[in-house]
Amino acid sequence: MKLEKKETQISELGEFGLIEHLTKSIKIKNGTTIKGIGDDAAVLDYNNKKILVTTDLLVEGIHFNLIYTPLKHLGYKAVAVNLSDICAMNGVPRQITVSIAISKKFTVEAIEELYEGIRLACDKYGIDLIGGDTSSSLTGLLISVTAIGEANETDIVYRSGAKVNDLICVSGDLGAAYMGLQLLEREKHVFTENSKPGSYRVQPDFSGHEYILERQLKPEPRIDIIKKLTEININPTSMIDISDGLSSELMHICKNSNVGCKIYSDKIPIDITTCNMANEFNIAPETAALNGGEDYELLFTVSLKEYEKIKNLKEISVIGNIIDESDGMNLISDDGKQIPITAQGWNGLTQNE
């Protein structure tokens, strides 16, 4: 006997019922949260700290495809990408608001799954969910998250502080999220083709590709890197998170800091599984790292004098250095050729990215 999964229409709970249902288990974790969900606005107290605010929109069919994105992962990711933006200011994320627009195809259980992912990310990173808006939509799902964080004034790192001779560093590895997306798209296509009448149905083949899939479906904000840098007393001169690909983010830092850059192809950290998948797709792994998006690693610059401190740090790669603005933005290839970097925005249209 097959166990039927319970499906509840949202109309059964009603509007206030749904909100109550989704938010009843939310407990406040931060001392800065005076009042969360349940009034016209949330109330926060940051004392003498500076406040950081960022917002991101995820739209079905544009930023995610529910064919291969589990709702729980989607909820987690929607939170993670916003926390990543607070990290990129060298701040500590504390609160989020979550607004969702949902069409009739979603049941209460589906939205619960989404919230399960939101809650998981909030729990993992000690974040309070303090408000939101839940609305109908005529088509599809849309999630809008705003994250709020804190920092001491002197600790905040902008995109604009890179200086000539600074070292350019990235955390983790790049290109994996992009290759994960390529794999998901390919298997979706294979699955769709094989689902046609008369075709032999095959299940998607994801074995051995767990890393790149997880990088695409469940990115993590690098709060650990921010903490590590603070511990060893390094304040980056500039920083940004890599949501649109390395090229695009380098361009933001160079443009805002009025500098140029030189990075070395062989220094770009790329996981072996990313390389393998890139080879399968006939994509140069560096291209995935430079132009693929959604790794949510940190790109930052530090003063040259920090080299000894940074060079052996786990999960940090020094990939190049800042040069004069007039010398442009360049990639030095494995065979020593100098290639100008052109930025390709990825999912873009973002004001605080």
Add this chain to the structure above:
Amino acid sequence: MKLEKKETQISELGEFGLIEHLTKSIKIKNGTTIKGIGDDAAVLDYNNKKILVTTDLLVEGIHFNLIYTPLKHLGYKAVAVNLSDICAMNGVPRQITVSIAISKKFTVEAIEELYEGIRLACDKYGIDLIGGDTSSSLTGLLISVTAIGEANETDIVYRSGAKVNDLICVSGDLGAAYMGLQLLEREKHVFTENSKPGSYRVQPDFSGHEYILERQLKPEPRIDIIKKLTEININPTSMIDISDGLSSELMHICKNSNVGCKIYSDKIPIDITTCNMANEFNIAPETAALNGGEDYELLFTVSLKEYEKIKNLKEISVIGNIIDESDGMNLISDDGKQIPITAQGWNGLTQNE
């Protein structure tokens, strides 16, 4: 010769171009805004004030119909409804983030118009636009606004502070926005019917109805009321803004304060043009006030001892008083009958409303 209005495809500007284009004229107005648009997150400084945060989502086809909603008004309203939530906490709004998802049917000029309305509201109320996210959507337009404001701890007014014997007050008049919506819907219907082949086309007839239309299309946050109450030294015991209709908001206050209420039908402020339109539609004007939404007036309670101060205040009506929880929520009709109030959410599904 007809002057053609210039229409620019968004793809002509590109993603960064569009953001640059829409945000280049934005100037910071508040000392609390350290850094607005242009980095991973905005930076705010509230010193020792408490911070208020609220968010609202407006979805095409659910919250607005572009057939009769000019984009400029829509932008204005998206900001206004969020500022209203900050007011409802007795706070001063200072910053907003705006995220929009736009489908291909919108041109650059259309989005400019939307932003023109956003800018107008920001200018009128001294608000800084500090960030956002601009994304594609497969269908229609969606606007997500988060507003941030400030208040001294002792000034913040929650929904939960109403006490037995407190006076129940509302600002302005109620039901007009709802009747404005009914009129727009009727004229849309007439227009659609008359646009069928063979029909004689008529233009919608809105003359004489400017007030109710403006109430629906261009609501104003009652910052003036908040200021007035502060001036005459009245701190409400509880407060909420009327977005879903008087019944629903009364229910929120009573539920959160563990009290009941008694309001008098003949004390509910309703504009004569609202009454006339309600009569045309065979709707009792009180019903429009009680169950219609989107007036964005303030519903608040004050201690009985403030009666002398409040009774002659322009644009404030005392409509009843707080009673014991066990006595329920009641409307006293013109002929003295006691009718239990049942709340009907209007566009609901909101966590911080």
